[in-house]
Amino acid sequence: MALEATYNSQTVEKRWYSYWMEHNYFHSEVDEREPYTIVIPPPNVTGVLHMGHMLNNTLQDVLIRRARLKGFNACWVPGTDHASIATEAKVVAKLKSEGINKEDLTREEFLKHAWDWTYKHGGIILDQLKHLGASCDWERTKFTMDDDMSASVIKVFIDLYEKGNIYRGYRMVNWDPEAKTTLSDEEVIHIEKQGNLYYLNYKIEGSNDTLTIATTRPETILGDTAICINPNDERFTHLKGKKAIVPICNRVIPIIEDEYVDVEFGTGCLKVTPAHDENDKVLGDKHGLEVIDILNEDATLNSFGMHYQGKDRFVVRKEITKELEAIGALQKIETHTNKIGTSERTGAVIEPRLSDQWFLKMKELAQPALDAVLEKEVNLVPEKFINTYRHWMENVRDWNISRQLWWGHQIPAYFYGDGKEDFVVAESLEAAVPKAQKKSGNSALTASNLKQDPDALDTWFSSWLWPMSVFNGIMEPDNKEINYYYPTNDLVTAPEILFFWVARMIIAGYEYRGEKPFNNVYLTGIVRDKQRRKMSKSLGNSPDPIELMKQYGADGVRVGMLLSSPAGNDLMFDEDLCKQGSGFVNKIWNAYRLIDGWEISESLEETDTSKIALDWYRAKFQMALAEIEDHYSKYRISDALMATYKLVWDDFCSWLLEMVKPGYQQPISGKTFRSIIEIFEDNLKVLHPFVPFISEELWQHIAKRTPKEALVVSQWPELKPINETLIKEFEFASEVISGIRTIRKQKNISFKETISLHIINNDNATTTFDAVIQKLGNIDVLTYVSEKIEGALTFRVKSNEYFVPIEGAINVEEEIEKLSEELKYTEGFLKSVQGKLKNEKFVSGAPEKVVAMEKQKEADALAKIETLKTSLAGLQ
RNA sequence: GGGCGUUUAGCUCAGUUGGUUCAGAGCACUUGGUUUACACCCAAGGGGUCGGGGGUUCGAAUCCCUCAACGCCCA
Structure with missing residues (x-):
């Protein structure tokens, strides 16, 4: 059957993808062949395909298809991620549009909505990957909240807790007031913003003096619990031991001394608000200051905000500035640029906030993962990312793994009392009871006395197990699949998640299998548009x-x-x-x-x-x-x-x-x-x-x-x-063919018109390709001669001379000019080569091979000059 | 502020250990070509002070110093 004149991609794609699926070529089972494994970076379960996925998955498919052809037992495991914050935000928004508030629902009711949403929108992205031709083993499709996957996450949490690596701490965390959850440091994006520096006057208790502080956040004065000066700052010696009065709320606060204060910045006096600034918290702890939290979880002011209660912090900032001005406490306002943290997910400005959170100690866990990359056990491609990786791993901070969300893996900690330590960690409520009885010493405790921590785990706390958990390697560490497919071969992902995900997978790999999760990490770039803008939905610059x-x-x-x-x-x-x-x-x-x-x-x-x-x-x-x-x-x-x-x-x-x-x-x-x-x-x-x-x-x-x-x-x-000889000989022949084509073009000789070619084979070139030259040059007669042909068009390849006799006179002047130019170039070239060869330092210093090549070049040039000169002589 | 990286043709990028005629590729561009697979084609061609300056070397896009512009990560 003849082929259609044009290629119809749609029919062909459908035909062969279903054929491949029908014959199960993408499915892999453990066998005696060597495995080649890739686990997909799981996309958001309710996401849709974007250009970044296209690039990433095309690369993975290229690698896996080639591995399959090379005879490996190729296994590409697909799947999706529950994407805690993003999905919960979408579900909350959807419910809101229906007039339902999340707060009015029980956890179970909310989760039902979330699962409905997941069933409805989930997996679209995987179907879209099929259009691309992705040869994933679809029978192995995993979701980070599948029962077995969840069980792995809980098991790992308990294990790390029992090893003392997970702890609960009252810490300053990054609070996203829109999503109403904490974020890890990695999820905070710092951006530069134009703001103001407000100079505020505080009265000194028992005098008419004032002191002036500079702050970017005047609304936080209501949470001030001290003023700090540098003990070495002579300007403020008179303030030592005194107390200041916070404007508006008239709270009397101590003036403390600490060398932490930068005398150069602002006025040299620093207001201390331990509840709303990380550094202030450190100062507060050091000096035993009171902690006054003035914000609600949605970043509106609470009762400490007095008459601003219920208003958003940014609204308050404007309004309080006016009030301060009215009471004469505002000295001046300067414009000031500083970096502020924003949420990677919602874009909201992050509030530092003190709260009880779960943390994973990273320093020790990270060590083997750092060594693995430095020693090239795990290769990062391109290598330039090794430095970035090292820098992060050497300065790694404890990982805040709790999120104030419902969609995700609920933290398996069960509280039996109000005390900070009144909890046990267990895989289920039933398992928690005996533990709680033991820890509390109260054998009368029952399940109804226990209350599970409402928070969920960071999504990355499940995806860091991905290369192991997809093969059930956490729950059954010695099963034949994990032993066969792990470590996987290549991971293809974006540099943006090098820390979020890649580093943590390596950490988990060493902790739970004593082995790396993959041999190579191929880091792709970001897909941008022609104006170098990152492609995004909000910009609308991404094609579908x-x-x-x-x-x-x-x-x-x-x-x-x-x-x-x-x-x-x-x-x-x-x-x-x-x-x-x-x-x-x-x-x-x-x-x-x-x-x-x-x-x-x-x-x-x-x-x-x-x-x-x-x-x-x-x-x-x-x-x-x-x-x-x-x-x-x-x-x-x-x-x-x-x-x-x-x-x-x-x-x-x-x-x-x-x-x-x-x-x-x-x-x-x-x-x-x-x-x-x-x-x-x-x-x-x-x-x-x-x-x-x-x-x-x-x-x-x-x-x-x-x-x-x-x-x-x-x-x-x-x-x-x-056969390199053959390739070299063909290269020579192709230059001859090019020469013929050039002559045809210059002289307007149609390709259909045959011409004859006469060759003086000075170079002793092979005749192997003569038949080819004849065919592609449309040459009727190809002959070797020893004398040049008068009145013919000529060209040269190396020192070989080619003659194409044609009807009508040759433009002698043009020929002379052409030859002279070639001669001039070759002589110049010869001069530079001979210059090198005359240089004793070159001849003695350069490797023999290089000198020999230069000598060859000299000989070639001399031969060519010889032929050019004779030709010229003949024409003149 | 600290760290990393980039800068080569109009565009996007290669260029391995300093050494072939090394200044390259693809696209774009220019010119010519179409009854004979493909105009989503064929052929030929133009185009670069390798970011600037200095140095090491017989020899530098490549190594060193310095300046500049841009980008990324971290604080």
Whole structure:
């Protein structure tokens, strides 16, 4: 059946994806082969596919498909993440739009809504990945809140608690007043903002004097519990031991001394608000100050805010400034830029807030994970991220793992009293009872006396176990799957989550299996638009991936994504890249259409041209294959693609097919045809990871294949020794062909018009490719001569001279000019080479090989100059 | 403020240990070409003081110093 004239990506994609699924090629079971494993960075369960996922998953699919072809037992585990904050925020918003407040629901009721939401919107993203061609083992699809996954999280929490690594602490945390939860340090984004510095006067108790402090947050004065001065600051000696009066609330507070105060900043007097600033908290602890929290959990003021109670902190800031001014306590306002923390998820300005939270001690746990990367047990690609990783790991801080949310894994701590330590940690309420009885010494305690901590765990506290828990490696540490698939091979993810996720997975891996979770971490860039803006929903600058695939085909988009995405560098995405990708797919399609249309004749002998052309391409293919393998080994995926692209487009289509192509309506020899097909099949194999759909389509078109013979499970071509001589000889021949084409163009000789070519073979060049030169140059007669041909057009390759006699006079002047230019260039070149060779330091200092090469260059140049000079002499 | 990185053609990027005619690729651009697979094509061509300055070396895009611009991470 003849191929359609144009490639229809949609039909083909549907056909082969279902064929692959039907034959279960993506499923992996433990067997005797060597495994090659990737776990997907689980996307948000209710998320939709964006360009970052496209890039990331294309890369993973390329790696896994190649591994499959190389004979590994390839296993790519897909799944999703419950994304605590993001999902809960969405559910809360949805309920609100229906007039329901989260506060009015019980935990169980709320969770039911959240699960409904998850069932409704969940997993869309995984289906979208199928459009891309992702060859995941869908039978293994996991969700971080599946029962077994949750059990793993709880088990690890209990274990770490029992080892003393998890503790409960009253600490200053990052509070997101919008999501009403704490955030880890990593989830806070610091941005520079223009603000003000307010200079406020405080009266000194028992005198008419005042002191002036500078603050960026005047609303927090209501929480002030001290003024601090530097004991070495002579300006304030008179204040020592006195007390100050906070304006508006008229609280009398001590003036304390501490060298912490920067005498240069502001006025040198610092107001201390321990409840609302991390540094002030430290000062407060040191000096035993009172802690006055003036904020509610939504960042409105509480009763300490007096007449501002119930108003938002930013509103209060404006209003209190006016009041301070009215009572004469405001001295001046200066503009001031400072960095403020904002929530990664909601964008809200973070409030430092004191509260009871759960923390994981990191220092000791982090050590093996730091060593693993420094010793290249785990390779970060590109290596430049090692420094960033080291810096973070060496200064790692304890991880706040609790979140004031319901959607997630509820912390398995059960309180039996109001005391800070009146709790036990257990995997269930039932298990908690005996523990609580023991700890409290109260054997009468029952389940009804216990109250589980309402907080949930940070989502990353479940995803850090991902490479282990997807194989049930936490609950059953010795099961055959975890023993076989772990450690996984490659992890493909974004540098943004190097600390959030990657580092913590390595930590967990060493803690729970004594082994790294993966060998290599390939860090991709961020997908940006042409103006270098990060693609985001809010900016609306991201194309819809599904639409993109409809327009350019999944293969086209895959190629487009990979064309310009070196590891770790941002990708400036441009739809033109997909256009180039679909152009490539079109080229492959048409190359096969040409071959497919040939009439085959078994009685025809293989021509010399075809024979040498095929030999050359086989050599060239090996050379490209070696290069491609090298690129893959270094995770230079876009380079591997480009090498494949050039092999297929330039070498196969533009050179080989043109060389073997029979004349119009002429048949091709059966032998040649079979060789071409064999070669084309190898091309399809190396193409497959990049363009799985069209490669499978053509593969299946070439011959009727059994399910076992599908391309997706075929064998990657073997590396064989490269015939470099043949490649070099062809390069020479291709220069001759270029010379002919240039002459044709310059003299307006149509390609259809045959010409003759006379050669003086000064260089002793091989005649192997003469038949090819004749065919591609449309040469009727190719002869070797010893004397130059008068009145012919000429060109030179190395020191060989080529003559094309044509009708009509040659423009002698032009010829002379052309030759003189070549001569001038060559002489200049010779001079520089001889300059080097005359330099004794060069000859003695440079390696022999380099000197020999320079000598060869000298000889070549001398020979060329000789021929140029004779030619010139002949013309003059 | 501390750390890391980047700067090469109009654009996006390669350039390994300092040494082939090393200044490259893809795209874009210019010119010519279409009854014969593909105009999503073929062929030919132009285009760069390798961010600036200084140094080491027989030899520097590559190593060192310095300045500048940009980006990222951390505080």
